[in-house]
Every structure is written in C-alpha cells, then in structure tokens.
Amino acid sequence: MDSKEIKQLIQNGEKIDVEFKESKNALTKDVFDTVCSFNNRNGGHILLGVNDKREIVGVSKDKVDKVIKEFTTAINNPQKMYPPLYLLPEVFDIDEKKVIYIRVPEGYQVCRHNGRIWDRSYEGDINITDHSELVYKLYARKQGSYFVIWKR
DSSP states (O other): OOHHHHHHHHHHOOBTTEEEEOOSSSOOTTHHHHHHHHHHTTOEEEEETBOTTSOBOOBOTTTHHHHHHHHHHHHTOTTTEESOOOOOOEEEEETTEEEEEEEEOOOSSOOEETTEEEEEETTEEEEOTTOHHHHHHHHHHHTTOOOOOOOO
16 A cells, blocks of 8 residues: 555545544554454455545654554453454555555454444444344355245
8 A cells, every 4th residue: 555545545435344533543443343354355445534524634743653553452352352454454544644544354254342343234233143134144154154034
C-alpha cells in the first residue's frame, strides 16, 4: 500500500471493506468491532485519521505511537479479541497529516470482540451474537460448509 492507494481508498469512501475512524487524539473504541467484523467477513481496510465525510483530519503527531501501541496491545489480548490477531499498522503522511492504515485479513475462525460476534454489512458493523441464524451461517462459512435453513 502506498500514499496514492490510500488517497484512492479515501476518495472511494466507506464500503463493506473500507472503514474510516477519526481517532485524532485517541483510538476510537469501536475500531475493534470493525476489526472483528472484517476478520469475520472478507477482510478490509481501516484508516485512522479520516472522518466519515472523507476528510483527512489526521491522527495527532504526538499521539500516533500511543494509538498504535494501544491498538496492537488490544488485538493481541485474547481477553479482548479472540482469536488474537497479528496486524501491522502503517503510518502515512498524506497532505501533511498522519493517517494510520490497518489491513485486516479474512480470518479462518470466527472472531469475537469482548465475547461478542461481529459481522460486516455494507458500511456498518453488526453485532450478531444474539442472532442464532446469522451466527450459524458465519460458522458454516468459516468451515467451508453449505447449509439449508428450513422454514415451516
């Protein structure tokens, strides 16, 4: 990934596989829901320092290291994210502002954040923990199984 590709992601806007988080001074806590949902779906791109209007607000230069450390510590904590994930955030200077790029791969197991199961739908993260049919479909997808749901 390079700066030109980052700008293209921003220009194209949020999608099922792209999420923007402002995170100017601190890590947005719902970023972990997004990591989990991307991992449960087809993977995706997270850009910290970009708002929902596609504006590059940047992560404060003096907060970049703190944000990255907090992020990597949390995703490697099995009490917070299960299974723990090994992701490498990258920092880009775009328009003289710091943007943190995180590529989340598709996972081979069902991912949980704080014990909750998240999935991705268009531009949003959906908590499917209490929706047994959706959880069943997710497990079947991860196992490479097909399923038939009988309705009476």
